[in-house]
Amino acid sequence: MDTMNPPLPLGYSAVPAGKLANVVTCLEMLTKPAPKPVRAEDAALRLERWTDADLGEYRALFRAIGEDWMWLSRLVMPDEELRAILHDPAVEVYTVRDGDRRVGLMELDLRKDGECELVFFGLVPDAIGQGAGRIMMNAAIDNAWAKPIRRFWVHTCHFDHPGAVGFYQRSGFKPYAFLVEVIDDPRLTGEMRADASPHVPLILPR
Incomplete structure (x- = not known):
């Protein structure tokens, strides 16, 4: 028996070194629900359409919101592909501003x-809750x-x-489906900080 790699329990699969396995939950709504109330003290927050978004500003906000939740796709997407998505008239990008800050x-x-x-939906850490x-x-x-x-x-x-x-x-x-996604750990490839997403264990190559 290989003592370094013992048999896995039934139903388990090993994830290759340097990879992350991510369980995705898909959810849908088929009719419009009644709106949920908004607190009166939040009325100063402004939602605005973000047209012709600058790629640098967009990625900076994307990273500020998502780096600790392992948001990666738009950080590594080629510029022309991202620009085509953001400037497509069938794609609507919005931001919430607190004063002058997104x-x-x-x-x-x-x-x-x-x-x-709803492709992306998130807040910077100090705006959560x-x-x-x-x-939004x-x-x-x-x-x-x-x-x-x-x-x-x-x-x-x-x-x-x-x-x-x-x-x-x-x-x-x-909820209607689960998916499993396997990706390279972006903290090992240099695409994210080594201390990003601390709730996701970082396993260094042996």
């Missing part, structure tokens, strides 16, 4: 007929269902904020 990012993708995907998330979600639902869609959907993963799935469910989304 604290939230929301992206709706309507490129598929009859559907809207302060009411901006409900403002109410706006996401209103804007999505203002279009001729039959389905509004989102996916999140177990690397994301631990309250994400519950928040989406309270907002009217229902």
Whole structure:
């Protein structure tokens, strides 16, 4: 018997060195729900459409929001591919501002007929739990269902904020599928800080 690599329990699969395995939850809503209340003290927060987003500013906000939740895709996407997405008229990018500061990012993708995907939805760390998330979600639902869609959907993963799935469910989304994603650990490839996403164990190559 190989004592360095003992047999795995039934149903388990080994993840190669340097990789991360990520469980993704897919959720959808098929009808528009009633809006959730927004606290009066959050009315000063402003949601605005972000058109012609500068790639550097967009990625800086994307990183500030997502680096501790293992958001990677837009950091490594080629510039021309990202620019084409952000400037597509069927993709709507919104931010929440607290004064002059952007604290939230929301992206709706309507490129598929009859559907809207909530591609990204997040807040900078110090804005979490302060009411901006409900403002963004109410706006996401209103804007999505203002279009001729039959389905509004989102996916999140177990690397994301631990309250994400519950928040989406309270907002009217229902889980319908699990997926497993295997990626290179971006903290080992230099695409993220070595101390990013501290809740995800960093396993160094032997």
